[in-house]
Amino acid sequence: MNSRFAVFTVPLLLAAALSSALALANGDDEEPAKPNCPKGQVWDRKSQKCVMQTSSLVPDADRTDYAYRLARDGRYEEALALLDTLKDPNTAKALNYRGYATRKLGRTDEGIGYYLQSVKLDPQYAQVREYLGEAYVIKGRLDLAQEQLQQIKSICGNTCEEYQDLAEAIHDSSKT
Known part of the structure; x- marks a missing residue:
């Protein structure tokens, strides 16, 4: 009986461990929740369903x-409205995502302001430095974008996604 249990259990545990490791390697630990909720709702990880964004039960981390996720889907105004519901809107992630949504709405200077606030809170946050660098590319400030690229390199090297994406944005902008 024990050997049968081991035959089935060990491969399952190994598969679970490998899938977790792959998720972390692919950056899925930072990836927002997958379900797309209707406007005015937010994904609640605990209940595993969409709930009204006014619900006090949804923690700031899920809202953020x-x-x-909304901003990545092009739903920038909804993303900003959801960030407005945070109990603590002054976290590095929340400010970064607010900067991302405002930049994507064409309000680049405003986005840069949010990114700079985020950097003050967490200077080692590579993603905010990538987005700040991309905003500088939009503004034509490749010197400042290069500074962010060097900061990212010191945080995670030149093979991390943030470095690669900003390097590509800088390269593409210099071709035009």
Whole structure:
């Protein structure tokens, strides 16, 4: 009986461990929740369903992550509205995502302001430095974008996604 248990259990545990390791390697630990909720709702990880964004039961972390998901889906105004519901809007992630949404709405200077606040809170946050660098590219300030690229390199090297994405944005802008 024990050997049968081991035959089935060990491969399952190994598969679970490998899938977790792959998720972390692919950056999925930072990836927002997958479900797309209707406007005015937010994904609640605990209940595993969409709930009204006014619900006090949804923690700031879920709101912040879902706001980023909305922004990545092009739903920038909804993302900003959701970030407005945070009990503590002054976290590095929340400010970064607010900067991302405002930049994508064409309000680049405003976005830069949010990114700079985020950097003050967490200077080692590579993603905010990538987005700040991309904003500088939009403004034509490749010198400042290069500074952010060097900061990212000191944080995670030149093979991390943030470094690669900003390097590509800088390279693409110099071709035009």
